[in-house]
Amino acid sequence: QSVLTQPPSASGTPGQRVTISCSGSNSNIGTNTVDWYQQLPGTAPKLLIYGNNQRPSGVPDRFSGSKSGTSASLSISGLQSEDEADYYCTTWDDSLNGGGIFGGGTKLTVL
Amino acid sequence: QVQLVQSGAEVKQPGASVKVSCKASGYPFTSYGLTWVRQAPGQGLEWMGWISGYNGKTKSAEKLQGRVTMTTDTSTTTAYMELRSLRSDDTAVYYCARGGGGSYLGMDYWGQGTQVIVSS
Numbered sequence: 001q002s003v004l005t006q007p008p009s010a011s012g013t014p015g016q017r018v019t020i021s022c023s024g025s026n027s028n029i030g031t032n033t034v035d036w037y038q039q040l041p042g043t044a045p046k047l048l049i050y051g052n053n054q055r056p057s058g059v060p061d062r063f064s065g066s067k068s069g070t071s072a073s074l075s076i077s078g079l080q081s082e083d084e085a086d087y088y089c090t091t092w093d094d095s096l097n098g099g100g101i102f103g104g105g106t107k108l109t110v111l
Numbered sequence: 112q113v114q115l116v117q118s119g120a121e122v123k124q125p126g127a128s129v130k131v132s133c134k135a136s137g138y139p140f141t142s143y144g145l146t147w148v149r150q151a152p153g154q155g156l157e158w159m160g161w162i163s164g165y166n167g168k169t170k171s172a173e174k175l176q177g178r179v180t181m182t183t184d185t186s187t188t189t190a191y192m193e194l195r196s197l198r199s200d201d202t203a204v205y206y207c208a209r210g211g212g213g214s215y216l217g218m219d220y221w222g223q224g225t226q227v228i229v230s231s
Contacts, residue, residue: 002155035217037156044206044224045148045156050217088156092213097173100146100158100211 004103011109017077020106022089024070032092034072039086084110113137115222122228130193131225133207140188141165146211147192149203161212197229
């Protein structure tokens with residue numbers, strides 16, 4: 001069971017807006033920035049959002065991130081078929097044994 | 112351009128060790144850390160550990176402590192991850208990624224992944 005909680009699945013139709021949540025605690029999301037990754041089947045993860053809400057060069061502005069307290073979210077607007085993928089949130093945990101942590105991942109289906 | 116090129120697939124017996132390499136190019140190696148992440152078949156991403164490209168300082172996941180060793184060779188700009196006492200549940204694709212370690216910038220470049228199969 002992951003320290004960061006994501007819904008296992010999400011779905012939407014083309015053009016819709018979808019939001020994926022990531023819930024943590026004071027020792028991780030509450031203290032550190034959150035990143036989001038997209039993973040297409042059979043490929044390495046790709047950085048989508050870093051520093052809670054920053055997009056790397058080349059990532060469409062349809063993707064946005066936010067953080068409030070101990071939760072974060074990834075929003076995808078103008079949903080496209082190629083957005084069908086697994087999405088993971090990640091952050092650092094400052095607890096005793098600390099380290100990086102990932103959410104369990106959310107499989108996004110474009111209907 | 113930034114590239115991380117990993118070593119090839121491995122098949123190991125239970126109890127053996129595996130050492131995966133990650134050759135970095137296209138950026139100043141000592142200016143970034145490297146993170147190791149693995150993904151078991153059909154499962155999510157699991158953070159394994161992080162190593163500084165500057166001084167070799169490491170931080171590993173609690174569940175792997177004692178079995179995993181991460182090192183770097185700055186002369187060849189290559190990072191290594193060795194996992195010992197392999198078990199069947201270590202079967203996974205292993206990735207290296209630039210960054211992480213609590214960095215604000217995220218893990219922006221990833222290797223292609225190395226399949227490790229543990230089977231008798």
